[in-house]
Amino acid sequence: MDTLIAMRSFVRVVETGSFSAVAKEEDTTQATISKRVAALEAELGARLLVRGSRVHQLTETGQSYYERVVNILSEIEEAESEARSLTAAPTGKLRVTVPTMFGSLYIAPVISEFLATYPEIHLDLKFSEKMVDLVEEGIDVAIRLGDLKDSSMIARRLGKDDLILVASPGYLAQHPAPQHPSELNAHNCLVYSLAARGTVWSFSGQPGDTAVHVNGNFQCDTGCGLMEMLLANAGIAFMPTWLVSPYIESGKLVHILKEYYRTYPINAVYPQNRYIPLKTKCFLDYMEKTIKTDPVLTAI
Numbered sequence: 001m002d003t004l005i006a007m008r009s010f011v012r013v014v015e016t017g018s019f020s021a022v023a024k025e026e027d028t029t030q031a032t033i034s035k036r037v038a039a040l041e042a043e044l045g046a047r048l049l050v051r052g053s054r055v056h057q058l059t060e061t062g063q064s065y066y067e068r069v070v071n072i073l074s075e076i077e078e079a080e081s082e083a084r085s086l087t088a089a090p091t092g093k094l095r096v097t098v099p100t101m102f103g104s105l106y107i108a109p110v111i112s113e114f115l116a117t118y119p120e121i122h123l124d125l126k127f128s129e130k131m132v133d134l135v136e137e138g139i140d141v142a143i144r145l146g147d148l149k150d151s152s153m154i155a156r157r158l159g160k161d162d163l164i165l166v167a168s169p170g171y172l173a174q175h176p177a178p179q180h181p182s183e184l185n186a187h188n189c190l191v192y193s194l195a196a197r198g199t200v201w202s203f204s205g206q207p208g209d210t211a212v213h214v215n216g217n218f219q220c221d222t223g224c225g226l227m228e229m230l231l232a233n234a235g236i237a238f239m240p241t242w243l244v245s246p247y248i249e250s251g252k253l254v255h256i257l258k259e260y261y262r263t264y265p266i267n268a269v270y271p272q273n274r275y276i277p278l279k280t281k282c283f284l285d286y287m288e289k290t291i292k293t294d295p296v297l298t299a300i
Contacts, residue, residue: 003040003043004073004076005036006036006037006039006040007040007069007072007073008073009022009026009033009036009037010036010037010040010048010049010066010069011066011069011070011073012025012138013033013037013049013056014049014056014058014062014066015135015136016136016137016138017055017056017136018056019033019034019037019056021138025138037049044061044065046059046061046062046065047059047061047062048061048062048065048066049062074273077273077277078273089118089119089120090118090120090121090277090278090279090281090282091120091121091279092120092121092122092277092279093121093122093123093124094121094122094123094124094140094141094279094280094283095124095126095137095138095139095140095141096123096124096125096126096139096140096141096142096143096283097125097126097127097128097132097134097137097139097141097142097143098125098126098127098128098142098143099127099128099129099143099144099145100127100128100129100222100223100224101222101223101224101243102143102145102240102242102243103125103127103143104127105242105243106242106290106291106294107125107143107287108125110286110290111123111125114283114286117286118279118282121279121282121283126139129194129221129222131144134153134269134270134271135271140270140277140279140280140283141268141269141270141280141283141284142268142269142270143158143266143267143268143287144266144267144268144269145161145240145264145265145266145267146196146264146265147196147264147265148265148267148269152271152272153269153270153271153272154269154270154271154272155267155268155269156267156268156269156270156284156288157265157266157267158266158267158268158284158287158288158291158292159265159266159288159291159292159294159297160263160264160265160266160297161240161241161242161263161264161266161297162240162241162261162262162263162264163238163239163240163241163261163262163263163264164238164239164240164241164244164255164258164261165236165237165238165239165255165256165257165260165261166230166236166237166239166244166247166248166253166254166255166256167230167235167236167237167253167254167256168230168231168232168233168252168253168254169251169252169254170233171230171233171234171235171236172254172256174233175187175188177254177256177257178236178256178257179257180257181201181203181210181212181257181260182212184201184212184214184236185212185213185214185215187214187216187235187236188215188216188217188218188234188235188236189201189214189215189216189235189236189237189238190216190218190219190226190229190230190234190235190236190237191214191216191218191219191237192219192220192221192223192226192237192238193219193220193221194221198219199213199214199215200212200213200214201214201238201262202262203260203261203262204261204262204263210260216235217235218234218235223239223240223243226239227239227243227244227247230244230247230253231247231252231253236256238262241296241297242294242296242297245296266291266297268284268287268288270284
């Protein structure tokens with residue numbers, strides 16, 4: 001038995017709560033992962049996990065062993081990463097999750113160049129609006145838009161953007177543009193349902209924050225859905241500049257109440273470790289350079 005491999009599998013079973021999830025990560029079978037953990041228990045002469053049909057619980061010995069093993073593996077991975085950074089190019093599988101629309105427009109177009117620069121990295125890119133648990137899902141990096149709440153993660157600021165108010169010329173022809181945020185309650189406001197305060201739009205463009213409660217007959221969890229409704233003359237929406245800029249330039253949308261906006265950060269987050277693997281560092285550096293040199297985002 002390769003003890004290090006078994007230890008890594010055991011740690012991931014504890015973190016994901018699933019033998020099958022670890023098997024999928026490692027491109028092997030559930031039976032193989034189960035045998036590794038069983039062999040580890042046999043070698044130690046102690047049960048580490050109480051297996052259940054859905055939930056696996058650590059024994060007291062398993063809890064103590066897990067805490068020690070996590071530190072040991074971290075030390076080993078740190079040493080390996082430092083050695084590779086001095087002697088070799090970044091390698092290995094890199095799992096990244098990105099917001100669907102932002103990822104499609106800003107991340108996906110530069111991935112081929114990134115992989116050409118680092119050909120030994122194998123990228124698994126996941127598009128999702130969900131705030132996934134990075135440790136449980138085995139994710140190395142997540143690109144997140146907006147203020148962060150999860151203090152257990154390390155964040156690296158990649159850039160920033162503004163939320164701005166937009167509507168179509170067709171909508172404004174039927175509903176004169178508001179002159180102040182307080183007048184938004186007389187308009188059909190299209191809401192992004194995953195926003196922390198979906199029906200409360202707050203602005204930082206004026207001295208002192210302004211917040212208004214908005215109403216409307218439509219909300220959805222994707223920017224694509226909001227864009228379709230905007231272009232169909234359905235109402236006003238509070239949208240990211242990176243998404244609506246081309247439509248404003250073409251005249252399909254109008255930027256209203258220009259002095260009112262909300263600036264938010266674009267961050268990369270990753271699990272806390274004593275070191276950053278070289279493959280992760282290269283990806284972070286590349287994305288920071290890409291975002292900070294983008295003409296739309298740098299115009300903010």
